[in-house]
Amino acid sequence: MGGGDRCVAGGPSPVTDVFDRVAGQERAVAHLRAAARAPVHAYLLVGPPGTGRRTAALALAAALLCPRFDEIGTGCGECEVCVRVIAGVHPDVAVIEREGAFLGIDQAREIRRLAMRTPNESARKVLVIPEFHLAHDAVPALLKVVEEPPPSTVFVILADHVSPELVTIASRCVRIDFGPLPTERLLAILLTEGADPLVAVEVAAASGGRLDRARLLVSDPGFASRRAAWQAVPSRLDGTGATVAIVAAELVELLGSAAVAPLTSRHTAEVAELEDRVKRSGERGSGRKVLTDRHRRELRRLRTDELRYGLAILSAAYRDALVERRADATAALAGLDALQKAAQALLHNPGEALMLPSLLLQLPPVRATSRSATG
Numbered sequence: 001m002g003g004g005d006r007c008v009a010g011g012p013s014p015v016t017d018v019f020d021r022v023a024g025q026e027r028a029v030a031h032l033r034a035a036a037r038a039p040v041h042a043y044l045l046v047g048p049p050g051t052g053r054r055t056a057a058l059a060l061a062a063a064l065l066c067p068r069f070d071e072i073g074t075g076c077g078e079c080e081v082c083v084r085v086i087a088g089v090h091p092d093v094a095v096i097e098r099e100g101a102f103l104g105i106d107q108a109r110e111i112r113r114l115a116m117r118t119p120n121e122s123a124r125k126v127l128v129i130p131e132f133h134l135a136h137d138a139v140p141a142l143l144k145v146v147e148e149p150p151p152s153t154v155f156v157i158l159a160d161h162v163s164p165e166l167v168t169i170a171s172r173c174v175r176i177d178f179g180p181l182p183t184e185r186l187l188a189i190l191l192t193e194g195a196d197p198l199v200a201v202e203v204a205a206a207s208g209g210r211l212d213r214a215r216l217l218v219s220d221p222g223f224a225s226r227r228a229a230w231q232a233v234p235s236r237l238d239g240t241g242a243t244v245a246i247v248a249a250e251l252v253e254l255l256g257s258a259a260v261a262p263l264t265s266r267h268t269a270e271v272a273e274l275e276d277r278v279k280r281s282g283e284r285g286s287g288r289k290v291l292t293d294r295h296r297r298e299l300r301r302l303r304t305d306e307l308r309y310g311l312a313i314l315s316a317a318y319r320d321a322l323v324e325r326r327a328d329a330t331a332a333l334a335g336l337d338a339l340q341k342a343a344q345a346l347l348h349n350p351g352e353a354l355m356l357p358s359l360l361l362q363l364p365p366v367r368a369t370s371r372s373a374t375g
Contacts, residue, residue: 180209
């Protein structure tokens, strides 16, 4: 498993049904089970990041290759084949990650080449293509092979949404939708997994419907203090550049150290697991580069998630200030507009060290209340 949809440390214990790894998406799982029983050539898993699509894609791949499928009607999640598929090291399951800002033509050619290859060990091979909404120019090059791959090839394509460029390919796939989880569903999952109830309530409300983020934050001791730091920003601003510089530097430091600590810890454990597996199985290091690249993407995504969360806190603070008349109305509305534009700009991955000072200069001071002062 990988990326924003990966189950994290502290999540569910090992299962005997590989689809049980996909939490909170019962309707999608029902479709996946049916797909495993009678697979077709291509599936399109659509939904926002962190809703379990990548976990689901690998669960489907494991079920399609599991030697026990005819016996138990699903992937067992425990056999050597399932374990290797889930770990991302099975030769008949390829996860093709984009190498740049978009999935390029060269990668489209590589996908076509992989699709035409005979499976190494199994009767099928599965090609998983994450972030297909970023395919753009590669879409025409992939249309034919997705529509008519060899009988042994199954495509599992992941996309945040179906853009106009993807409509043609989407029409060639069986579409399975994933949605953000309601707060109460997130809370129930976290409590089932042993989370502290008070922490689980806070984390479920702050996770934006994303189970991957909820699982990460529930083991993050610095979450509450980072939230308090963002909540305090409006009352700390005084209209001067000097204060903006101080506040922005503190927020950048939070994004770059405390916020990534739990994820870095998980990454260290995953590297150790890989090295142990290589030592035991005699693999020639397969999976090291894939793991390193995924870790880099996850860290970048986490910083973006944290920044987006901070902007949401600031937006809520200025809306409250408007209602309670604790800020100049015209300036507060302009600040809300600036926050909205900053959130949209996150799609283009701007550096927070440049974004935050510019943004904070556009935000007016807000008179503190006892609630906002205490976080």
